[in-house]
Amino acid sequence: MRAFLGASVGKKLIVGLSGLFLILFLVVHLAVNLTMFAGRDTYNAVAHWMGTNPAILAMRPVLAAGLVVHILVSSYLAWSNWRSRPERYAMVDAAGGSTWASRHMFVLGGLVILFLGLHLSSFAIPMTFGSPPLAENSPVMKDAYALVTARFGLWWYVSLYTAAMVFLGLHVAHGLQSAIQTVGLSNRRWRRRWARVGNVYAAVVAVGFASLPLYFFIQSQVGSA
């Protein structure tokens, strides 16, 4: 096991598998978010269920562990890759064929993490540990809807959110096909298909997430005008 973890291919497999796990999580998260479009009561009920269901709560540490592993192992790889070229090139023309996203996964991931900090501090942490106002029609349900829409009325928050979703989309677009390649489920024909699947998936996730802040921001502007 030590040799497996010591080898770059072992570490890559861990990054790929944890990445795929996080990619799956994204779509679940998105589905929950989209219930906001169904209105305050539905969203609050879903948020309450997510915050109290034991199975969901049990998944939280697993998710956190997956994220931490993904970050630590990929950072280590990025660092050792950097060291594999002690003298850098004076001129690099990447016109060849690699995508910009594929060459900047570390930076894109870092930006997503920065946003994640803001995101957790503005939503998940107050919902879990704080005591935000309760929903009108329930003695226990927190008014998640109000918490979120208040944030989505702030231009700077909405801008950061949208930018972060672009970074996330680019990261996932390369990440998905890259993970598939690392687990060996690709070949000459399939890699183009996987690339397309990755791009579509990333676009759905990025647009899906960004649609909420944009929608509610516009609504708040129209409402206050």
Place this chain on the structure above:
Amino acid sequence: MRIQLKIWRQETATHKGGFVTHVLDDVSREMSFLEMLDYLNTTLIERGEEPVVFEHDCREGICGCCSLYINGRPHGPGKETTTCELRMTKFADGDTIVIEPWRSKAFPVIRDLMVDRTALDQILQAGGFISANTGAAPEANSIPISKERSDEAFDAAVCIGCGSCTAACPNGSVMLFVAAKVSQLALLPQGQPEAKRRAWAMMAKADELGFGACSNTAACEAECPKGIDIGHIARLNRELFRGGFGSLATAAS
């Protein structure tokens, strides 16, 4: 035509190198890139200066000796060409051409533009061989192999081992080279006896030599003078599984 060359000059592996600019006045468009460098060296020698050291042998794209990172790309501009196949028609009068050696911890500079690529041989020695005694060329139909399979194996076998995959890779990974070597053997019956340990042994060697880890950017494939597909890297990854990741590295030896 007039060409300005910014060339990396470095006396030995331990000396500090740097760029030196040389101007060549009457370069003809008919010259190959290496002939242009020969011409530069002739003028340098005539002036009593040290010629630029660079590697070359066959000059017809089959030996893998030539290297050179030209204007930010291994083997220079153009698809599926080696430096020796590159012509000066790709450049225009007044151009500045930046020439650097392959950059990798595993390829130390010997002098100027020449690097030591022994690391590639060491990877092959770790597993890129077969032990079956194949004797003389066998009767072609005695072991039936499908057309697709032999084509795929051949596509991998065209690797000339020049190292441009590593030179192109933003991570300095050698995975396309290893993939080509593993693939050609994994697809054919002669490669089976060692199949379970080959991929792991070669990748472990690559790590040890200081190559980076592939992150599937496909920069290697774009610059490979033989157009080797990264689909072979996916096969290499499957071969790692097949060998049980070196049986989890021989139960954590």
